[in-house]
Amino acid sequence: MIHLEEIHRIYDTAAAPVHALRGVNLRILPGEFVAVMGASGSGKSTLMNLLGCLDRPTRGRYRLDDADVAELSPDAVAAVRNRTIGFVFQGFNLLHRATALENVELPMLYATPTLRGDEARSRARVALGRVGLEARADHTPSELSGGQQQRVAIARALVLDPKLLLADEPTGNLDTRTSIEIMGLFQQLNAQGATIVMVTHELDVARFAQRIVVMRDGRIVADRALDRPADPVAELARLPDEAEAETA
Amino acid sequence: MYRFLALFRDALRALRRNVLRTLLTMLGVIIGVAAVIAMVAIGGGASDQVKLQVDSLGENLVIVMAGGAQVGAGVLGGAGTAGTLTVADAEAIRREVPGVRHVSPEARSAAQVAAGNENCSTQVLGVGVEYPALRNWPLAGGEFFGAAAERAAARVAVLGRTVARALFGDGDPIGAVVRIDGVPFTVIGVLAAKGANMMGQDQDDAVLVPYTAALRRLLGQTNLRMINVGAESAAAMGPVQREIAALLRQRHRLPAGREDDFTIRTQEELAAFAGSTTRIMAGLLGAIAGVSLLVGGIGIMNIMLVSVTERTREIGLRLALGARRRDILRQFLIEAALLSAAGGVVGVAAGLGISRVAAWVLNWPAAAPVSVVAGAVVFSAGVGVFFGFYPARRAARMDPIEALRRE
């Protein structure tokens, strides 16, 4: 699915060039669920932007589905972003004047072949349902909590059933329970065939993946498979009951 | 369709974001389109009106005015002041020029007309018995004077509608005595309303008396201001014009090489002259329209550039979600087109309003054809697309990650 060879990314800033990625080699097979961890500033988001075809490496080769991304036409890249990849941004990036439902519909505006209006709307509703937000479909982002906004962003990434789901800190603003529920959703999508790459700071969240990649200073310093990913049902059961917590 | 509706919705949302700014941006287009519509409506009404007025002059009319042609002289005003035409000239034309059906001498002067306590200043026209036939000007009541009254220089008057109103209100003036510059005349008829002439003068603001009476009793002179001649047919007008010219040159003993001391105008020439003034007016309005559409277009370009800059993040997001460059291009073009088409619609409304008012003030029928109205709206949308293209292309060429990072 993904094949990175000696990827470098150097940001040209006014002060001095920042070498954010220093030779990353990574292979991800179809159907994998990978968690990317690492300290702040280690290059995780930079890597995700490259994987999402939003940015181009300064050096190195990125092959996606056996195609060299550097050689794709702009329209082909747009189609990849639209249909192949679902991207959850670290900062959500929602349209502030549009409702949650309209935000989730957004990728479908650019889908080929075109969808019918009612079809797009019902798909958007289903996607909102999967993140537990049907009731908030007609609210604008400013009327939603941070966690709810994050879930709208996840719904938007899911709505076109991407083969590759890229999520930059998808649970950064969520409580433990909701985080586990979202991980359950990711595992479910993964079981249905989606490849998932997820950035997270929390080992508790990373445990739901099958493989954990650790970055430091723009390089991959550890890469190991998990024998037994965490089970969301069991994890939820282990959470202290809220009612109990209140009486305690 | 869905995609288009969504684009449309997003464009409306973007324009609603800052209503005042949107309105100010539309102003240039509004003014331009309003000018176009007003131009077409008033200009069209004017040329209809000119045609009507030229026809209302009478049929196959050839007008002989005293005095030579002066550059820029009014058609019915400037010429005709020199005292070179006489009653004998008029009679000679009737006698000797073939193809002539009617002849009416005409003398004119401003005068005070009084009846009882009412009085008004108006034009006294001394004309011949054939004048109503020549000018296609029927009577509303009473009768016109006949040959006997003309011969006797009888003190009889036929009132124009405006004068009749001013002196008698809704009452019946026939049989009443009016004093023209102090000289009593008996009213024997009232003319039907004729409206304004090409120069915008009210033709009904006049009193008609026999030219003999006008010359002898009011003006105290023998010179005519003009001679109205009715040709037998439209085809006869050219020959009649040439024959009259030859006859008058001979009668006035003008040596070859000397300019005419009279001016002959046919109805067609008057129509062409009147048409040229309306064309100039239309051209002026057209220039205003063009300039303000240009300014409006630049305003749209400016505001679209601002909008593209403000919405950089949104553009980045759309690109990241799979929008192609042409999708972004289209989005901003639709927005610009919507902006200026809305300006076009408001401009059409304003233009129609203006032409209504102008029609009322000028007493002209003014109406813009539906095709022009539709064309103006489509054209203004086109202005938006044209001037929106550069900003839209700028948006479409953005790099998604750069755009998303921008604040």
Ligand SMILES: Nc1ncnc2c1ncn2[C@@H]1O[C@H](COP(=O)(O)OP(=O)(O)OP(=O)(O)O)[C@@H](O)[C@H]1O
């Ligand atoms: N647009 C940019 N211009 C210049 N430097 C940048 C830019 N984006 C990131 N960097 C730098 O590149 C390095 C990697 O940044 P990146 O955003 O990939 O880190 P991260 O691992 O995602 O961190 P975090 O966990 O805080 O999100 C950092 O040193 C950062 O300062």
Ligand SMILES: [Mg+2]
């Ligand atoms: Mg990051």
